[in-house]
Amino acid sequence: MYNRLERYLERNKIIYNHQFGFRKGYSTEHALMSITEQIKSNCRLKKFSCGVFVDLEKAFDTVNHSILISKLKYYGIKDRYLSWFTSYLNDRSQQVSLNGQNSNSKPVTCGVPQGSILGPLLFLIYINDMNTAIKNSIVYHFADDTNLLYSHKNPNTLKKIMNTDLKTLYEWLCANRLSLNVGKTEFMIFRPPRKTLSDRIVLTLNKTKIYESSKIKYLGLILDSRLTWKDHINELSKKLNRSVGMLYKTRDFCPTSILKSLYYSIFNSHASYGLPVWGYADKTYINKIIKAQKKAIRAITFSKYREHSAPLLKKLEILKLQDLLYLRTASLLWDLSKGTLPPSLSTYFTKAKSVHMQNTRFAKSGNLAICRDSNYFQSIGIKIFNELNNKQSFSASNKCYFLNKIKSDFIFNY
16 A cells, blocks of 8 residues: 555645655755755855744654545545545544553544554654645755745845744644754754844744754754854764774774774774765865775774875775765766756756757757856766766666776776
8 A cells, every 4th residue: 555655646746845854866965955055045145044944742652633634635646545545544442561561441532553564654744734824934854853944135034934834734744743853953044155143043843932043953964144054064973983982992992894894884984974965065075075985994904193095095995085075976967867866956957968058069968057156066066977977877767887997997096
């Protein structure tokens, strides 16, 4: 039933484009990139952007069954299929078992079934219409992680409009029996270059004042008001240096193969998370991560403090951070070429043949139109896409083969 419902939703394009949770081909990286690229685009137009990061309390556990059934019906789930879902949700009960003793059974009157494959998909349907209620802001979702983003050149207008949207959001949540944790709801004003706020902006949600945060952790990355990624990279650097210490402590007891596995689990997993989002930050910040990687490689190979890292990376078949960034960006662009990149990101790119009036060789090559006045992912992505488009491996139907070819080429040249 999950497969049939998912196919129906995707075929009819029912799920909101900016919902990135529990969907095939969508990830936290896509969600982060979508919102940050929008903020950069606003900054380029010299607009302030207000991002409100909403904390929903026990969202999956408070889904109202009758409202969910009515929404399923609205989206075209009817007759015996609707009866099946009604039967699936109703007349459930739960009890607690502890040390061989069972509590009394209690009816479950709300919430999607815990641990079920259908639970997350039903929740996506439940909050799918939130964006239609919010008239001004763009709504971003990763499952129940919700963000409202609105931009304007005038900070006073920004404040007024965002307070209106927050009032609408609260009314929508009340109507749908979902609760909001105002204490954990945060907002940030993202500022264009060389622009400052003369007055502090305060928003109101359910008669409670919300004050601007200096930094916000969203889906594992720390955002700052200028999107410099300084705070995120500083925290990441501390975490990676702790991982290096663990490698030094364990290296005398493990073979190289185990140390390499440890590197991927406790170092690379953190260093690579969201890399295409923050990896194009200023080199003075990125150098901290590069230095940490070199320390990790020297720890695994028992090398001296100043030993050149490139031969060590080649021996271990591990990519440099800069090359890993290129690989991760290339992965997104491969998805773009196959039409599987989420629409909120693919709209940043335009084929040259749809822009060029004349049938030039550049247009016929399938390259992307060059955009000089743009944000990082768009401008750098176009450059990398056009580089890759001239390579035979880019047309491969197997993504793993394409990425392995790039990796092997990098390592061969170390």
